[in-house]
Amino acid sequence: MEKTEFIFLLLATCFHLTTLFPIPSKAEDTITPPQFITGNQTLISPSQNFELGFFTPKNSTYTYLGIWYKQIHIKNIVWVANRDKPLLDHNGTLTFNNDGKLIILNYGGSVLWASNSSGPAKTPVAQLLDTGNFVLKNFEDENSEEILWQSFDYPSNTLLPGMKLGRNFKTGLNIHLTSWKNIDNPSSGEYSYSVDPRGLPQLFLQKGKKKIFRSGPWYVEQYKGDPVLRENPIFKPVFVFDSDEVYYSFETKDDIVSRFVLSESGLIQHFTWNDHRSNWFSEFNVQGDRCDDYGICGAYGTCNIKNSPICKCLNGFEPRNMHDWKMLDWSSGCVRENSKVCRNGDVFKKFIGMKLPDSVEFHVNYSINIDQCEVECSKNCSCVAYAKLDINASGNGCIAWFGDLFDIREDSVNEQDFFVRVSASELAKETGIRLSVDTSKSEFELPFFEIAIIEAATRNFSFYNKIGEGGFGPVYKGQLPSGQEIAVKRLSENSGQGLQEFKNEVIFISQLQHRNLVKLLGCCIQGEDKMLVYEYMPNRSLDSLLFDETKRSALSWQKRLDIIDGIARGLVYLHRDSRLRIIHRDLKASNVLLDGEMNPKISDFGMARMFGGDQTEEKTKRVVGTYGYMPPEYAMDGHFSFKSDVYSFGVLLLELLSGKKNRGFFHPDHKLNLLGHAWKLWNEGKVIELMDPLLEDQVSTPESILKCIQIGLLCVQQHPEERPTMSSVVLMLDGESVLLPKPRRPGLYSERCFLETDSSSRGMLNSGSNDITVTTTVVEGRYLGSG
Numbered sequence: 001m002e003k004t005e006f007i008f009l010l011l012a013t014c015f016h017l018t019t020l021f022p023i024p025s026k027a028e029d030t031i032t033p034p035q036f037i038t039g040n041q042t043l044i045s046p047s048q049n050f051e052l053g054f055f056t057p058k059n060s061t062y063t064y065l066g067i068w069y070k071q072i073h074i075k076n077i078v079w080v081a082n083r084d085k086p087l088l089d090h091n092g093t094l095t096f097n098n099d100g101k102l103i104i105l106n107y108g109g110s111v112l113w114a115s116n117s118s119g120p121a122k123t124p125v126a127q128l129l130d131t132g133n134f135v136l137k138n139f140e141d142e143n144s145e146e147i148l149w150q151s152f153d154y155p156s157n158t159l160l161p162g163m164k165l166g167r168n169f170k171t172g173l174n175i176h177l178t179s180w181k182n183i184d185n186p187s188s189g190e191y192s193y194s195v196d197p198r199g200l201p202q203l204f205l206q207k208g209k210k211k212i213f214r215s216g217p218w219y220v221e222q223y224k225g226d227p228v229l230r231e232n233p234i235f236k237p238v239f240v241f242d243s244d245e246v247y248y249s250f251e252t253k254d255d256i257v258s259r260f261v262l263s264e265s266g267l268i269q270h271f272t273w274n275d276h277r278s279n280w281f282s283e284f285n286v287q288g289d290r291c292d293d294y295g296i297c298g299a300y301g302t303c304n305i306k307n308s309p310i311c312k313c314l315n316g317f318e319p320r321n322m323h324d325w326k327m328l329d330w331s332s333g334c335v336r337e338n339s340k341v342c343r344n345g346d347v348f349k350k351f352i353g354m355k356l357p358d359s360v361e362f363h364v365n366y367s368i369n370i371d372q373c374e375v376e377c378s379k380n381c382s383c384v385a386y387a388k389l390d391i392n393a394s395g396n397g398c399i400a401w402f403g404d405l406f407d408i409r410e411d412s413v414n415e416q417d418f419f420v421r422v423s424a425s426e427l428a429k430e431t432g433i434r435l436s437v438d439t440s441k442s443e444f445e446l447p448f449f450e451i452a453i454i455e456a457a458t459r460n461f462s463f464y465n466k467i468g469e470g471g472f473g474p475v476y477k478g479q480l481p482s483g484q485e486i487a488v489k490r491l492s493e494n495s496g497q498g499l500q501e502f503k504n505e506v507i508f509i510s511q512l513q514h515r516n517l518v519k520l521l522g523c524c525i526q527g528e529d530k531m532l533v534y535e536y537m538p539n540r541s542l543d544s545l546l547f548d549e550t551k552r553s554a555l556s557w558q559k560r561l562d563i564i565d566g567i568a569r570g571l572v573y574l575h576r577d578s579r580l581r582i583i584h585r586d587l588k589a590s591n592v593l594l595d596g597e598m599n600p601k602i603s604d605f606g607m608a609r610m611f612g613g614d615q616t617e618e619k620t621k622r623v624v625g626t627y628g629y630m631p632p633e634y635a636m637d638g639h640f641s642f643k644s645d646v647y648s649f650g651v652l653l654l655e656l657l658s659g660k661k662n663r664g665f666f667h668p669d670h671k672l673n674l675l676g677h678a679w680k681l682w683n684e685g686k687v688i689e690l691m692d693p694l695l696e697d698q699v700s701t702p703e704s705i706l707k708c709i710q711i712g713l714l715c716v717q718q719h720p721e722e723r724p725t726m727s728s729v730v731l732m733l734d735g736e737s738v739l740l741p742k743p744r745r746p747g748l749y750s751e752r753c754f755l756e757t758d759s760s761s762r763g764m765l766n767s768g769s770n771d772i773t774v775t776t777t778v779v780e781g782r783y784l785g786s787g
């Protein structure tokens with residue numbers, strides 16, 4: 001059964017102590033000297049819940065003293081006294097020695113086992129309680145509650161309700177479960193389940209000395225790292241952590257009979273008694289899936305059961321041994337991509353929704369908050385990471401790890417965040433670091449660059465480093481000390497509109513990661529001065545090549561296909577696969593940047609909008625976009641949807657194939673724009689004439705370019721519902737022999753119908769573009785459509 005899916009229906013059929021155990025007969029529940037128990041004599045707890053006596057496992061000749069459920073016909077042994085010192089025959093005796101300790105004698109009178117009482121007792125009395133606890137007290141003082149010894153302090157493989165699993169700091173007692181050797185042999189097996197010996201409030205399952213499962217630390221009211229140990233309709237977990245002791249325990253609800261058992265094979269199972277079936281029902285195992293195997297992904301590796309493969313490195317880390325990783329052996333773990341931590345100005349990168357890691361060394365301070373925690377961790381170079389560790393819901397608590405981080409998993413049930421140290425030079429690659437932009441502190445996270453680093457990188461924003469200029473502000477090229485080239489977009493102080501777009505860009509792009517999206521490396525804020533830092537794109541923007549008569553030859557047919565494919569994939573990610581589901585709203589050639597290998601990267605998210613799960617369309621009064629790329633429903637009515645981006649993509653596709661701009665297209669024979677021209681050629685059956693003449697020798701078959709043109713025409717169809725989704729576009733582009741539908745009339749195919757009014761311009765990352773993004777206010781019926 002899946003870990004989180006308890007079948008609570010069973011509750012109705014669960015076994016209730018009160019209803020099943022009748023009020024007792026006159027069976028004994030206590031012994032006092034000189035009484036003894038031997039042979040088949042037993043003690044029975046007052047309400048007949050439990051029974052204590054000698055037993056011989058089914059396939060065994062040895063005899064043990066144990067406790068089992070009195071009313072359940074299956075003899076489930078919940079406790080064994082002399083598990084590692086069995087009686088070789090059936091002739092054992094439980095009695096007291098002169099110190100008042102409980103002892104087990106064999107036939108020859110030798111002591112096989114003795115209770116580890118805290119002191120001698122003159123008038124000892126041992127009682128089997130209804131909880132299943134066998135308790136030794138001194139009866140000298142009737143009011144004395146002092147327990148000299150109790151079986152609950154020395155569990156075998158079973159945790160009963162009310163029993164503690166933990167440590168007593170005063171007595172040094174380590175109350176833990178130990179598995180049986182095998183099903184017929186209660187002697188101590190290989191597995192143990194205990195509270196972290198280092199004092200961290202988390203549970204460990206070990207095989208010998210090897211850790212094989214970890215619950216993750218207790219947090220406020222639960223083990224965050226292990227959802228099945230949380231409160232549920234069957235039981236409520238109890239956790240106590242103070243200067244005397246730390247322990248985990250559980251209470252059942254409605255007297256349901258339930259227990260945890262550490263099995264011979266190392267499974268921690270939870271059972272409830274099912275009255276109707278007269279059997280135990282195993283509701284869940286504490287270990288859920290492979291990601292619960294301790295440290296399966298190695299150092300700095302993180303496990304997500306929904307991924308394939310399940311392991312990956314934390315962002316900013318890479319496999320130590322790629323070969324091992326390819327063989328799906330992740331145990332070698334990960335190392336920093338850039339090992340230069342602790343040089344200048346390290347920052348902490350936030351990881352969200354994780355099971356907190358484990359490490360050989362950690363420091364815990366329950367009285368400081370998360371901000372002080374960061375300060376403390378940043379003081380010592382060896383401090384690798386830190387997180388909030390709030391045990392008591394006090395709001396405070398800090399854990400800082402020293403040494404490699406292990407056993408991290410990410411998925412929706414783990415709700416904790418932690419922060420990992422990364423170097424300033426590594427910043428260049430990182431996203432997601434704590435930073436406050438404006439006052440909205442925890443709204444989003446992004447690497448932060450010191451202004452000094454930006455100044456040095458851009459030679460104090462030197463004129464020679466300037467690569468672009470727009471309404472938003474100038475763009476500079478720079479170089480970080482690590483050698484990485486960057487582009488710095490500087491927001492003009494007086495650009496009111498720019499500020500909103502700056503925030504938009506920071507919020508969206510810092511949360512997106514795809515090879516076809518430009519990467520925001522971080523930002524820098526110095527007073528009013530706000531800057532965005534991107535990876536530098538050596539080949540600038542697509543329009544600077546595509547619409548330049550001499551440079552266009554650098555764009556071969558194959559490169560254009562690759563660029564089309566890359567842009568399409570970037571859009572699929574934005575529309576469908578990213579967490580946010582984003583409409584770009586300003587896709588155009590000047591917003592597609594090209595890296596050193598001519599890979600396209602979509603840039604400029606200043607206009608982007610996030611769409612909710614089911615939302616498909618929205619309306620705005622403030623139309624922003626670029627003439628020539630805006631679909632009719634948007635330009636005229638302010639309606640935008642994922643299909644608006646599809647339209648812009650279609651325009652871009654036709655521009656790439658023809659080498660001509662849609663807007664500003666000129667043909668001596670008509671007044672149509674590029675779309676109109678393409679549609680005209682299509683209807684005349686000579687759409688091949690649209691092809692950029694530079695490609696003539698490169699296109700292997702006319703079919704390949706005809707297919708692309710057809711896809712382009714499908715994307716720019718007048719009605720949004722007629723246009724394909726970006727996912728279908730990718731399928732069409734990749735498919736060898738996909739049967740494409742016939743395109744219908746495109747929207748806005750006569751540019752000149754389109755009024756241009758009231759526009760304000762913005763600059764892009766590129767330079768010298770004429771494709772100005774405009775903002776207009778839609779007034780109903782103001783524009784004439786092409787239709």
Ligand SMILES: *[C@@H]1O[C@H](CO)[C@@H](O)[C@H](O)[C@H]1NC(C)=O
Pocket residue numbers: 039040
């Ligand atoms: C206990 O054992 C004796 C013989 O050793 C037997 O006579 C008796 O029936 C047994 N009692 C029970 C309850 O099994």
Ligand SMILES: *[C@@H]1O[C@H](CO)[C@@H](O)[C@H](O)[C@H]1NC(C)=O
Pocket residue numbers: 059
């Ligand atoms: C009993 O134990 C023996 C040896 O330990 C084993 O070979 C046999 O299979 C066991 N029988 C049962 C029924 O478990």
Ligand SMILES: *[C@@H]1O[C@H](CO)[C@@H](O)[C@H](O)[C@H]1NC(C)=O
Pocket residue numbers: 089090091107
């Ligand atoms: C157990 O004790 C009885 C006498 O009470 C004796 O007859 C029997 O042989 C003993 N069994 C063993 C295995 O010693």
Ligand SMILES: *[C@@H]1O[C@H](CO)[C@@H](O)[C@H](O)[C@H]1NC(C)=O
Pocket residue numbers: 116171172
């Ligand atoms: C008995 O108790 C003492 C302290 O209470 C402890 O140090 C010792 O390990 C215990 N022995 C056993 C066998 O549990």
Ligand SMILES: *[C@@H]1O[C@H](CO)[C@@H](O)[C@H](O)[C@H]1NC(C)=O
Pocket residue numbers: 241242243366391392
């Ligand atoms: C939790 O709260 C209890 C009672 O308020 C206190 O005694 C204990 O020290 C606290 N534990 C931690 C770890 O703060």
Ligand SMILES: *[C@@H]1O[C@H](CO)[C@@H](O)[C@H](O)[C@H]1NC(C)=O
Pocket residue numbers: 364365366367368376
């Ligand atoms: C916790 O941190 C505070 C502030 O740094 C310090 O004064 C205190 O001694 C620390 N407590 C422990 C237990 O380390």
Ligand SMILES: *[C@@H]1O[C@H](CO)[C@@H](O)[C@H](O)[C@H]1NC(C)=O
Pocket residue numbers: 361380381382383402
């Ligand atoms: C930093 O932490 C490590 C590990 O706890 C410790 O050994 C070292 O002394 C600390 N260094 C400083 C400067 O406090």
Ligand SMILES: *[C@@H]1O[C@H](CO)[C@@H](O)[C@H](O)[C@H]1NC(C)=O
Pocket residue numbers: 455456459460
């Ligand atoms: C940048 O300007 C500051 C003064 O504003 C100056 O101290 C620094 O040397 C300049 N750096 C460079 C690289 O020109």
Ligand SMILES: *[C@@H]1O[C@H](CO)[C@@H](O)[C@H](O)[C@H]1NC(C)=O
Pocket residue numbers: 538539554595596597598
């Ligand atoms: C793209 O950039 C790379 C690296 O700077 C350069 O070698 C190449 O010539 C550029 N290509 C074009 C078409 O400009």
